Amino acid sequence: MRGMKIGTNGELPGPASDLDDAADAEEAHDATGEPDLSGVVVRRATVADAEALVRLRALMLEAMGTRVGGQDAPWRARARTWFAERLAATDEFAAFVVDDPELGVVSNAVGTCDRHAPGPNNLSGLHGHVSNVCTDPRRLRRGYARACLEAVLDWFAEETQARVINLNATPDGADLYTDLGFAAPRHPALQVRLDGTIAPVPVAPPLP
Template identity: 65%
Template structure:
């Protein structure tokens, strides 16, 4: 049992050569709740407590996903469905404007996130299939020349196998204090 998510991990996923082919589809607005569920599982697997089903962030995230799924030129999510569990895997991508530079002459950069598979269906190639579909979308349907992501130790080898590498200059961030705004 995965103590973080309360879900039993996959058992007997089998030899990759014996697995049926993975069917990936582009997520639709109706999948927003499933994307939130997989996002919560992702946070739990990273050791971040996602909170209860009615945590305020979940409703906001569902609204956010639903809105962006209606913007196919700048946002895409690819999913794998399971006949018993519904949507069990996803990878999400978004394009954002950024000033061009010598290594990225396009004003568009891609960001990949929310790579998550339900623990009961892990180790079957679902995340890789979603990632490949998403990278194809970035390459064929967007102007992005560069796609970035934040990798955990769980996904690092998969991302590198698909061509991702460490940036020359590591990303840093700061959490700004939030309170009453003037």
């Protein structure tokens, strides 16, 4: 990883926010023009970080215009359980975070392996997906999101068989993502919301 320090086993190696973090567009750069991440300490999240990931997710969704509700909103407990379960199963899920001595976890990025049917160009059937890229607004423009995202991409490359990594970018985050090699796919993704307005299609029973 370019210039950053990585903690292991959830421990920081030394002392030491999609709000889709394009906000790191004004991050410091070294003499080569590359972002200077030499002082950024990234560690892999543990089950104990589930609450922090939910908190950052709420900040991200709120910045995107979603009403997230209060601390007792039902989605928060479900999201906390979802993160905790996946953080305990490390083969196909990873989150990386940056800690702040005053605020705790202030930035994160999440990587998930999605299972699809294998194809000629993807025998494993695994596709990677990046989500929850977010930095606390009090700690923006320090390169934290970039550092977390680079850690996620390194994890995909070194510890999984996923070789095509997807994400949903907001306009604010586009520059960061394209700088790290993301590009629009040949076949754009579409979606439909199943809200009951689509007439059901008759389905034949299974063959005996």
